[in-house]
Amino acid sequence: MAEQVFKRTKGLTERPFHYCPGCTHGIIHRLVAEVLEELGVLEKSVGVAPVGCSVLAYDYFNCDMHEASHGRAPAVATGIKRVLPDRVVFTYQGDGDLASIGTAEIVHAAMRGEKFTTIFVNNAIYGMTGGQMAPTTLVGQKATTAPYGRQKDHAGNPIRMSEMLSTLDGAAFIERVSVNSPANIRKAKKAIKKAFEVQLEGKGFSMVEVLSTCPTNWGMTPKEAIKWLEDNMIPYYPLGNFKSPEEVK
Amino acid sequence: MLNEQIIMAGFGGQGVMSMGQLLAYAGMLEGKDVSWLPSYGPEMRGGTANCSVIVSDTPVGSPIVTEATAVIAMNRPSLDKFEPVLKTDGLLLINSSLIDRKANRNDVKVLEIPANEIANELGSGKVANMVVLGAYLEASKALKIDSVMEALKKVFGPSKEHLLPTNKAALERGAEIAKNLK
Amino acid sequence: MAKVLMKGNEAIGAAAIKAGCRFFFGYPITPQNELPEYMSRELPKVGGTFLQAESEVAAINMVYGAAGAGARVMTSSSSPGISLKAEGISYIAGAELPCLIVNIVRGGPGLGGIQPAQSDYFLATKAAGHGDFRLVVLAPASIQEMTDLVMESFDIADQYRNPVMVIGDGMLGQMMEPVELREPKKRDLPAKDWATTGTAGRNYRNVINSLALDPAELEKHNLKLQAKYREIEKNEVKYEVYNCDNPDIIAVAYGTTSRIVKNVIGKCKEEGINVGLIRPISLWPFPYDVINEYADRTKAFLSVEMSTGQMIDDIKIGANGKKPVYFYGRTGGMVPEPDGIMAEIKKILGGAK
Numbered sequence: 001m002a003e004q005v006f007k008r009t010k011g012l013t014e015r016p017f018h019y020c021p022g023c024t025h026g027i028i029h030r031l032v033a034e035v036l037e038e039l040g041v042l043e044k045s046v047g048v049a050p051v052g053c054s055v056l057a058y059d060y061f062n063c064d065m066h067e068a069s070h071g072r073a074p075a076v077a078t079g080i081k082r083v084l085p086d087r088v089v090f091t092y093q094g095d096g097d098l099a100s101i102g103t104a105e106i107v108h109a110a111m112r113g114e115k116f117t118t119i120f121v122n123n124a125i126y127g128m129t130g131g132q133m134a135p136t137t138l139v140g141q142k143a144t145t146a147p148y149g150r151q152k153d154h155a156g157n158p159i160r161m162s163e164m165l166s167t168l169d170g171a172a173f174i175e176r177v178s179v180n181s182p183a184n185i186r187k188a189k190k191a192i193k194k195a196f197e198v199q200l201e202g203k204g205f206s207m208v209e210v211l212s213t214c215p216t217n218w219g220m221t222p223k224e225a226i227k228w229l230e231d232n233m234i235p236y237y238p239l240g241n242f243k244s245p246e247e248v249k
Numbered sequence: 250m251l252n253e254q255i256i257m258a259g260f261g262g263q264g265v266m267s268m269g270q271l272l273a274y275a276g277m278l279e280g281k282d283v284s285w286l287p288s289y290g291p292e293m294r295g296g297t298a299n300c301s302v303i304v305s306d307t308p309v310g311s312p313i314v315t316e317a318t319a320v321i322a323m324n325r326p327s328l329d330k331f332e333p334v335l336k337t338d339g340l341l342l343i344n345s346s347l348i349d350r351k352a353n354r355n356d357v358k359v360l361e362i363p364a365n366e367i368a369n370e371l372g373s374g375k376v377a378n379m380v381v382l383g384a385y386l387e388a389s390k391a392l393k394i395d396s397v398m399e400a401l402k403k404v405f406g407p408s409k410e411h412l413l414p415t416n417k418a419a420l421e422r423g424a425e426i427a428k429n430l431k
Numbered sequence: 432m433a434k435v436l437m438k439g440n441e442a443i444g445a446a447a448i449k450a451g452c453r454f455f456f457g458y459p460i461t462p463q464n465e466l467p468e469y470m471s472r473e474l475p476k477v478g479g480t481f482l483q484a485e486s487e488v489a490a491i492n493m494v495y496g497a498a499g500a501g502a503r504v505m506t507s508s509s510s511p512g513i514s515l516k517a518e519g520i521s522y523i524a525g526a527e528l529p530c531l532i533v534n535i536v537r538g539g540p541g542l543g544g545i546q547p548a549q550s551d552y553f554l555a556t557k558a559a560g561h562g563d564f565r566l567v568v569l570a571p572a573s574i575q576e577m578t579d580l581v582m583e584s585f586d587i588a589d590q591y592r593n594p595v596m597v598i599g600d601g602m603l604g605q606m607m608e609p610v611e612l613r614e615p616k617k618r619d620l621p622a623k624d625w626a627t628t629g630t631a632g633r634n635y636r637n638v639i640n641s642l643a644l645d646p647a648e649l650e651k652h653n654l655k656l657q658a659k660y661r662e663i664e665k666n667e668v669k670y671e672v673y674n675c676d677n678p679d680i681i682a683v684a685y686g687t688t689s690r691i692v693k694n695v696i697g698k699c700k701e702e703g704i705n706v707g708l709i710r711p712i713s714l715w716p717f718p719y720d721v722i723n724e725y726a727d728r729t730k731a732f733l734s735v736e737m738s739t740g741q742m743i744d745d746i747k748i749g750a751n752g753k754k755p756v757y758f759y760g761r762t763g764g765m766v767p768e769p770d771g772i773m774a775e776i777k778k779i780l781g782g783a784k
Contacts, residue, residue, distance in 0.1 A: 013636075043631035046500070058638045064627035066499045067640040069522050072492035075484065079496025079504070080627065082480050083454060087629050105492070108485035270607060274436045277609045285436070285607040310693040312606050315768060 022222025071102020113170030131217030172204030259323025383423025453479035491519030501626030507533035521560030525641030529588030546764025678707030722749025
């Protein structure tokens with residue numbers, strides 16, 4: 001009998017994803033779910049879903065879930081974690097949610113060193129609402145509300161959340177990863193695992209920023225999208241660790 | 250039937266608010282219906298501070314005093330502001346240490362108390378409020394000095410118990426003056 | 432327990448802790464600051480958590496999370512802050528979570544002022560956020576009643592899985608009166624088997640949610656909410672009827688204003704005018720039936736408010752055209768004076784002859 005080399009993680013429900021073909025949300029969901037399963041914390045996890053493409057994340061993660069309002073996932077997670085300090089709490093948020101409408105919430109959760117983990121999916125666009133400009137949209141990149149491309153004199157330069165949050169003492173672990181290649185996917189999983197471990201050790205706030213593609217709203221094939229991410233996003237949003245527990249004061 | 254509607258006023262730091270709270274507390278200890286209402290907002294710092302206290306045998310309706318049975322004025326602006334609010338035959342207590350004018354009303358009972366001078370004689374300028382409160386208690390016969398002392402004991406707690414004798418002396422000196430002015 | 436003299440804002444905190452509330456999330460705003468200050472001092476002593484949030488918006492969403500995790504939780508604010516919380520309140524109502532929101536109302540609109548007002552009646556009873564939902568709104572008139580209602584509000588919230596708003600004003604928040612913390616009448620409260628506590632020990636997932644993309648499903652959810660609201664309307668109407676045996680006119684007033692009206696009733700009596708008072712204690716559900724019943728026994732109603740007339744519509748619904756409904760109010764932080772109310776009453780009664 002052949003050896004089973006891959007199976008669905010218990011961290012995901014059997015509900016089929018609604019994500020567009022080529023979207024990397026599915027990979028990121030799986031990585032988070034695998035980590036929760038491997039750490040043996042699935043039964044004591046509470047996830048917080050955002051508003052954005054991953055609004056339905058509560059249907060997919062096989063643990064208790066709380067659907068937050070737009071941008072407020074870190075505040076909701078704060079409420080949950082303060083009530084249940086021995087549970088594993090995470091937020092799953094996109095760039096519009098975390099870096100635009102919810103900037104105050106993520107900054108202050110990190111400042112307080114809230115002991116939950118944030119998975120920040122950065123695809124440089126508003127996906128669910130139809131490709132509008134995000135705070136992370138690159139200069140020159142076209143969006144439905146930036147039809148001539150983002151102009152830096154008009155909309156400013158895109159925001160680098162990992163760098164910004166890593167300046168806060170309460171942030172214990174911050175890393176930016178990408179899911180554009182098998183090697184990077186493995187690295188992403190390692191970072192996600194580390195982030196949850198930091199939470200389990202009670203060291204403070206942890207976040208993994210995942211560079212992700214949006215072929216639909218970028219107007220590309222999935223393959224072109226991966227290439228565009230490599231050529232344009234990674235140079236502006238460099239991969240790597242910005243904060244690790246050793247630096248925590 | 251007891252229905253005292255008192256306005257106490259002065260500048261910040263004269264202990265006007267705590268004097269009012271003590272009176273309300275003492276009223277509660279005697280089983281009366283009471284309320285204490287402060288003025289609040291930016292004017293709480295620097296300007297005049299005032300509170301309204303009601304001590305009554307019947308349930309307190311509005312805690313706002315619009316027709317006072319007694320006004321305690323600890324400084325000049327307070328006298329100017331609240332003298333007109335006093336009912337006919339009401340009681341007007343003037344801190345004559347700091348107020349350089351006489352009462353304008355002649356349809357009310359006026360007591361001039363040199364509260365700061367007496368407090369200084371007692372060794373603590375801080376108890377000027379207690380001197381006036383003692384005078385008020387004697388003149389109105391609203392509540393007993395003992396009740397105020399009991400309230401003070403609860404408010405102070407063990408850490409400030411050593412302050413009780415001075416406060417008691419202040420209340421008694423105030424009462425004495427009110428008695429002699431009759 | 433012996434009575435103690437307490438400031439309204441602090442009494443709310445004491446009552447909440449006594450009721451088992453262990454979590455408070457808030458943001459500073461006048462005139463309710465004594466409440467978060469009290470909670471920051473007292474909650475740690477009982478193993479609870481006080482957290483000053485970065486904003487009103489964050490505070491209500493922390494409440495949303497904590498309530499979802501099964502805790503007895505509250506927040507407090509004053510009018511402009513409640514406007515900011517509106518989004519979160521709608522989510523909490525949609526997801527059917529219990530919590531207490533205290534609104535120590537100040538004059539508006541906009542930044543307004545900080546003096547007592549009742550101009551959040553619309554906000555509290557009609558539109559505390561988007562969507563078809565209701566808050567249970569309780570309006571105490573004394574510090575004792577404030578503690579009683581705060582304690583009961585947690586039970587009401589748990590029983591119906593619905594947010595409750597206790598509404599006061601700066602005067603009630605700042606004044607002191609004797610209080611005794613009294614247990615409310617015991618209610619049978621359902622287990623919080625819906626809370627997001629982790630799936631350990633159960634074979635189902637709990638999801639706190641207010642999203643339903645399928646309109647048929649969302650309509651069904653709304654109808655379920657409405658059925659719950661009808662149940663609350665049946666069980667939770669609270670009011671006081673005062674001096675209404677043979678009234679020339681009945682004043683309708685709540686909270687601070689009702690106390691002023693009580694003074695007016697005494698003054699009117701001296702002049703041979705008999706004024707009654709109906710005091711809604713629950714602003715939602717509103718005591719429509721009581722108004723309707725007393726419409727047969729009075730010549731007119733007078734709504735007395737610290738607003739430009741927000742409750743008058745509800746009184747008219749209750750009176751259902753049987754008797755005229757007049758209005759007297761002050762606004763912007765001005766408190767109605769007894770003489771002003773009395774003059775209005777005389778004017779109405781004179782005109783009615």
